[in-house]
Amino acid sequence: MGNACYYSVEKLLSSSLLSKNLKVRIYKTVILPVVLYGCETWTLTLREEHRLRVFENKVLRKIFGAKRDEVTGEWRKLHNAELHALCSSPDIIRNSKSRCLRWAGHVAHLGESRNAYRVLVGRPEGKRPLGTETFDCPREWPELVPTLLTAVKSEDPLIQHRALLMLHHVIKTLSSKRLAGDRRLFQELTGNVFSFVLNLWNSHVENFLAQVNTNNNEMGATLEKALLALRILRKLTVHGFKKPHESTDAVHFLNMVFDRAKTMLECRKSLRSRGTNLLELCEKFIIHLTKVLIAVLEHHPFSYVDLIQPSLEFAVYYVFTPSGETLLFERFIIQCLNLIKGILLCAEYKPAKVIEETKEPGTLRAHQIKMSFFTANTLTEMCRKLVTHYFLLTRDDLELWDSDPESFGLYDWSKCNIQGIIVSFTSIEKHEEVVTNLNPQRFASLKTVPGTRSVHCVLPVNGKLAIKPYSASSEVPILVGIRRVTLTGRQCGNASRSDQQQ
Secondary structure, eight states, rough: OOOHHHSSSSHHHHHHHSHHHHHHIIIIIHHHHHHHHGGGGGGOOOHHHHHHHHHHHHHHOOOOOOOOETOOOOOOOOHHHHHHHHHHOOOOOHHHHHHHHHHHHHHHHTTTHHHHHHHOOOHOOOOOOOOOOOTTTTTTTTTTTHHHHHHOSSSSSHHHHHHHHHHHHHHHHHTOOOSHHHHHHHHHHHHHHHHHHHHHHHHHHHHHHHHHHHHHHTHHHHHHHHHHHHHHHHHHHHHSSGGGGGGGGHHHHHHHHHHHHOOOOOOHHHHSSOOHHHHHHHHHHHHHHHHHHHHHHOOOOTTTTHHHHHHHHHHHHHHHHHHHHHOOOOOOOOOOHHHHHHHHHHHGGGGOOOOOGGOOOHHHHHHHHHHHHHHHHHHHHHHHHIIISSSSHHHHHHHHHHHOHHHHHHHHHHHHSTTTTEEEEEOOTHHHHHHHHHHHHHHOOOOEEOOOEEEEEEEETTTTEEEEEESOOTSSSSSESSSSSOOOOHHHTTHHHHHHHH
C-alpha cells in the first residue's frame, strides 16, 4: 500500500514546480500515514526496520534529487545521513515506536473495565501447547461436517449461505492435504457426503431456473448457493475419488455438467436485460462447469475417456458452428479451446509409434475416439474458423500473405519494431502524395528488414511513419498510422527531441 501511494504522487515529488518543503509535507501527510497505518500494534524485526528505512530513503531521494560533488564535479546520490539532515524530522522507525508508546499510554488510562486494558496488563495462566492451535477435522472435530450439512438444510437463507461458505472452506482445506493418511480420510468423507452435495446442487440449480421463469428477486442468491455447491463438488470429484469413473454418483455428476452448461448458456441470453451482476454470476457458473471437466481431465485422464466424445462435441458445437455462435462469450470460448487442447495434448492419450505395441487399453480407446472425431471435414472447418474468426490476422492480412509474402514480412517486422502502431497499405494513387512529405536527409535510418532483399528506412511523416524501400524508390511504400507516437533514436536516426515527440 505504501508503494502504491508513493507511485501515485511520484510525479509531484519530482516536479520542479513545487518547493522541497512542500514535497516533504506531501510525504508526511499523504504517504507516511498509509505506510504506518496500524503500526501501534507492530512488533518490528530488524529486517522489517531495514525495509522501512529503505522505503523512506527512496522517497527522500526522489524529493531532494542528486547532489554535485564539490571535488570531482560529478552528480551523485545523497547519503542517508545527508537525507535525514535535509529532512530535519525523526526517521520512520522512531516515528513508528513513538506511536506505539503513545497508544500504550492511551490504553493504560482506559481503566480496568476496558478489554484493551485487560489485554495490555493481563497475564494468561497455564501453558500454551506448541504450534498453532488448530483442530484436525475429522480426527479431532468429527461433528464439524455433519453440523454444517445440517445447517445447509436450514430454512433460513442466511444460515444456508454461511454454512455453504464454511463447508466449501473445510472441503477446500481437506482436499489440499497430500499425506496418504489424510487423503484416505478425505476419500472416506467424499463417499459419505458426495450424494448429499450433488442433490443440494441440483435442487439449487432447478430453483434458479424456476425463479428465472417467474422473475423472482431471489434468483441471484440461489445462483450463488448453486455456485458454492458446484465448487464443493469440483473438489470432491477431483481429490476425493481414486478413480471417478468407478463411482456412479461422480459419473452422473460429470454427465450432468454438459446438460447444465447448455441450459445455463440459454438462460444467459434472457439475463442480459436484468443487470450486469446477475449476468456475471451466470457466466462465472458456466465457466466453473468447464473447469470441472478440465480438472478431471488433468488429474484423472483414464477416468475421462468416456467423456472425450461428448466433450469434443460440446466444445466444437459452440466454438466452431454457426448454431452456437449466438451463445458465446469470450471466457467460455477460451475454456472450450483449453478443453480441446487438453484432450489433444494429454500424454496418456498418445499411443506408441507402433499402435499395436500400446499396452494401456484406455490409451487405445482415447486414440480411436480422437481419430474418429477429427475427420478431414471437421478439421477443415475448425481450421477455417480458427483462421477467419480467432486469429489476430485479418482477411486482408491473409490475402497479402498469400499474394506477396515478402511485403508481408516487412509488415510483420514493422509491427514488432515500432511501438503503438497500426499498419495499412497505401494505394498507387496515394504514393506520390506520401513521397512528397518525406525528408530522408534528416530522418533516414537504414534498416535491413528480415525476410526481404532490400534495405528500408523508417521516416516520420506528419503524425505517420512511412517504411520505404531505400534501394528501389519505384516501389510503393508502406504507411504506418500512429495511435501513440513513440519515436526513439534507434527508429529516427538524428531526429531532434521535438520531432521525436511529434
